[in-house]
Amino acid sequence: MRTRTPRTIITGTLTTGAAVTAAAAVLALAGPATAAAPTSIKAEYWGVSCVTALAGGDTLFLTGSGTTDGAEGGVSAFIETIDGGYDEGTSTSWEFGDTFAATVPIGAHTFTIGADAATGERTTQPVHERDGNRWTRGTTTFADLLLTGVSATYDGRSVELGEGACNGDITAFDLRTTNPTAYVTADRDFGSDICDVEGLPDGQVRLSGRLPDVLVEVVLDHGETAEKAVGELRLVGRRGTVGADVVDLGSGEATTTAHVDLALRRSGPAQRVVESADGFTERRTVTPFLATVDVVLADGRSGMATCAAIAVSTQLRVKPGR
Incomplete structure (x- = not known):
């Protein structure tokens, strides 16, 4: 200024x-035209993120997300080396339910992780939003994803994840959005x-x-x-x-x-x-x-x-x- x-x-x-x-x-x-039927979204999603130090001073970051019914999702990870290098990869296998697990190749290396997963207390919030003459109504529900008994390996060697290294959440949507004849x-x-x-x-x-x-x-x-x-x-x-x-x-x-x-x-x-x-x-x-x-x-x-x-x-x- x-x-x-x-x-x-x-x-x-x-x-x-x-x-x-x-x-x-x-x-x-x-x-004059007839409005289309409302668009409905009824789905529940999980999300997980972890950060941990590796031997030699490198740092690994992992993120994953998907639907809780397992229909879609994935896990990815990347490593920042102590000298400023970078490498990344996506999971070849993963699962989510009572347990969370994933295998992620990262360059020439492989990282695996597994944990018990439980849903914490749920909080539901009403949704009543207006975007022009389009309305969205329903609810959004949030909960912490509690990960316990976390174990991990890097190239087959055990990796110790400290308390709080991983966290997650569950988000559920039950929404209807109107589709007027013209927005x-x-x-x-x-x-x-x-x-x-x-x-x-x-x-x-x-x-x-x-x-x-x-x-x-x-x-x-x-x-x-x-x-x-x-x-x-x-x-x-x-x-x-x-x-x-x-x-x-x-x-x-x-x-x-x-x-x-x-x-x-x-x-x-x-x-x-x-x-x-x-x-x-x-x-x-x-x-x-x-x-x-x-x-x-x-x-x-x-x-x-x-x-x-x-x-x-x-x-x-x-x-x-x-």
């Missing part, structure tokens, strides 16, 4: 991928340039967030030392105020407090763009603003910045089958 060249926080065309992952404010649109999601974003604070030596400010909520960052970069204040405010009538500690980034200690006043005004007409391709339709509205930021520090320092900013509203609609 030290550079004196203004930088736009949001530039160019928002990509389809960015719009999909930024699902926030949702607008559900009904389509629709919307997002809002707001950002400003990085602007100098006139009257406040070495001061710069940046705004970000989703209107009406704005995150204000004020940085005082003195070269060898720097101070920073961060606060979030809610605009009412395009105005807002926030107070925040000014923290020395070297020591982490508060040096003073900052009082920030923010005022926004439209600086031009909103621009609307609609783009469609391969079953995707993206509607985007970009509204320019001019932000006036007054910064007053409790130690008497103060300054003002005028920053260009934009608010972007994006709606994405994906046709069925995409």
Whole structure:
């Protein structure tokens, strides 16, 4: 944030991928087609990881995962040598149930492991999530996988695994996700340039967030030392105020407090763009603003910045089958 060249926080065309992952404010649109049946996931998975030292100072790392019914899964391992070398391999055989066992060739060597496996106390959490106009409901259940009586060999020689060298978990999903006739999601974003604070030596400010909520960052970069204040405010009538500690980034200690006043005004007409391709339709509205930021520090320092900013509203609609 030290550079004196203004930088736009949001530039160019928002990509389809960015719009999909930024699902926030949702607008559900009904389509004429019939929605597909919900997607169901009902499965239980295990996971195991181990770390142990080998003779000569090398270190072995092992990971494994799969379904508890044994239908799918696998185990892999790699070795980091004391001189920085690396070798890896995947299991030629493994089993999971009341016991966990695996044989893993690693280069010219072979590692084997075996242990008794038991499931610890289970904790179930409800799932009620919304992604655009798509809903996922059900439960997720977690439990520790208790591995006891662990034994291992490396090239036929016994390897002693210390307490806590291996751990594992069990995760079960019982979920249903709706499949609407068209997937629709919307997002809002707001950002400003990085602007100098006139009257406040070495001061710069940046705004970000989703209107009406704005995150204000004020940085005082003195070269060898720097101070920073961060606060979030809610605009009412395009105005807002926030107070925040000014923290020395070297020591982490508060040096003073900052009082920030923010005022926004439209600086031009909103621009609307609609783009469609391969079953995707993206509607985007970009509204320019001019932000006036007054910064007053409790130690008497103060300054003002005028920053260009934009608010972007994006709606994405994906046709069925995409």
